[in-house]
Amino acid sequence: MMFWITLLLLIGLTASALIHAFVRTRGADPKENKDLSIYLNQLAELDRDLERGVVDPADAERSRVEISRRILAADESESRRAADAPRTLTNWAIASTILAVAASSLGLYAWQGSGGLPDLPREMRLAQSEDLRRARLPQQQMEDAAAERPPLPLSEEDADLMEQLRAAVASRPDDLRGLELLAFYEARLGNFIPARVAQERLVDLKSAAGTVQSEDRERLWQLMQQAAGGRVSPELEARARAQFEADPRDPAARYYLGLLYAQTDRSDLAFQLWRPLVDQDGARVYADLVRQGIERIAFEAGVDYTLPPQSQTDALEDLPPGEQMEAITAMVNSLADRLATEGGPPEDWARLIASYGVLGQTETASAVWTEAQQVFGEDEAALSLVRDGAIRAGLLE
Incomplete structure (x- = not known):
């Protein structure tokens, strides 16, 4: 009134x-x-x-x-x-x-305007946001409430292979490779709940052995969100918050915590968490996700914010062909120097190998592939990612 x-x-x-x-x-x-x-x-x-x-x-x-x-x-x-x-x-x-x-x-x-909204002091709005966060359903109930997606059609042969994979994992629940394959193929079929269950088992086993990788965690978090219908459950929040407290620069933790606050009417906190992702090195996937909604979040938070230009990789399209090749070569050399001195995740090794293949430097790509196999040893999940880069470079079939 x-x-x-x-x-x-x-x-x-x-x-x-x-x-x-x-x-x-x-x-x-x-x-x-x-x-x-x-x-x-x-x-x-x-x-x-x-x-x-x-x-x-x-x-x-x-x-x-x-x-x-x-x-x-x-x-x-x-x-x-x-x-x-x-x-x-x-x-x-x-x-x-x-x-x-x-x-x-x-x-x-x-x-x-929003004439239907009641007059709310700031403290009351913050309290309501906290109530929204606390009132979230657990992961299992979110999954039960999420709309079921129709399964993708499979040939009789593929359906038999999936049944065999499921039976094999059920008989050997601690088989890391089996769990990894089951989570991957269930997700490809749109079966996010069984994919989440398999990936969660994989992460728990690797965590107990001290061999869990960031890619394993991030894949689990993604499946948890997808299985819950796009929502951030309390269980996903707990995992992301623990990782954020251990490493505040972790892009996945920042993204999912920011998404949680965006879903519970705390756009101010979501903006604080998301803004560094736009320019943070190594956060390309999450930066692309954040760029789709950060200006709206900033507006809701009352912040005057304009997205900065995208990274130099995206700016290559505006360069003449000759300058594009020079810029690509410089970027590849910079990536190679960083991996040689600091190391990096398997995605960066795969990208480097594939880039050498694009530049026609097959011998260099082969040498990097050999080195990557030594770096990641028997980590099949990591080697699988690097192997994709070798395939794109034409080293493997």
Whole structure:
């Protein structure tokens, strides 16, 4: 109610200011009338001449009477001109102004505003957001509530292979390779719940053995979100928050925690978590996801924010072909130097091998592939990712 009272008062004040501009007389201030201004100046000049003794007092009095008569005549003429203004037209202009101000103000608010929202202090809004976060269903119930997707059609042969894979994993629940394959193919079929179950088992086993990789965690988090219908469950939040506390720069943890806050009416916290991802090195996938919605999140948070230009990789399209090749070569060399000195995830090794293949440097690509096999040893999941790069480079079939 207080909002609407304030809005009506503002409309009334605006309309009053406009009405005043219509009805005020032009002769209210003598300085606004040219003739009156001249006569007043003549009176002042006559008084100064009289003080200096350059004019006879009798002549000065006669001049004063004449100037006063002209002032009265000019003032009467100005008043008559103001009174002769078309009063009906003025009244219509006043009424139209009031209606236009009220209609445009209320119409604009009806279009862009949220009149149905109650007046909420900031503390109450924060409390409601916290209630939303606490009231979320557990992962299992979110999965039960999510709309089921129709399974993808499979040939009889492929269906038999999937049944064999499921049976094999059921008989050997600790087989890491079997769990990895089951999670991968179930997800490809759109069966996100069994994919999530298999990936969660894989991550738990690897975590106990101390061999879990960031890619394993991120794949699990993605499947948890997909199985829950796009929502961030309390279980997913707990995993992402633990990783964020261990490494605040972790892009996956930042993304999922930001998504949680975006879903629970805390756009301010979501923006704080997402903004570094746009420029953070190594967060390309999450940066692309964030770029799709960060400007809306910033607007909801009351932040004036414009997305910066995309990375230099995306800017290559605007370069001439010759300069594109030079830029690509420089980027590949920079990636190779970083992997040689600092190491990196298997995705970067795969990208480097594939890039050498694109540049036609097959021997160099082969050498990097050999080195990658030594770096990742018997980590089949990592080697599988690197192997994709070798295939793209034409080293493997």
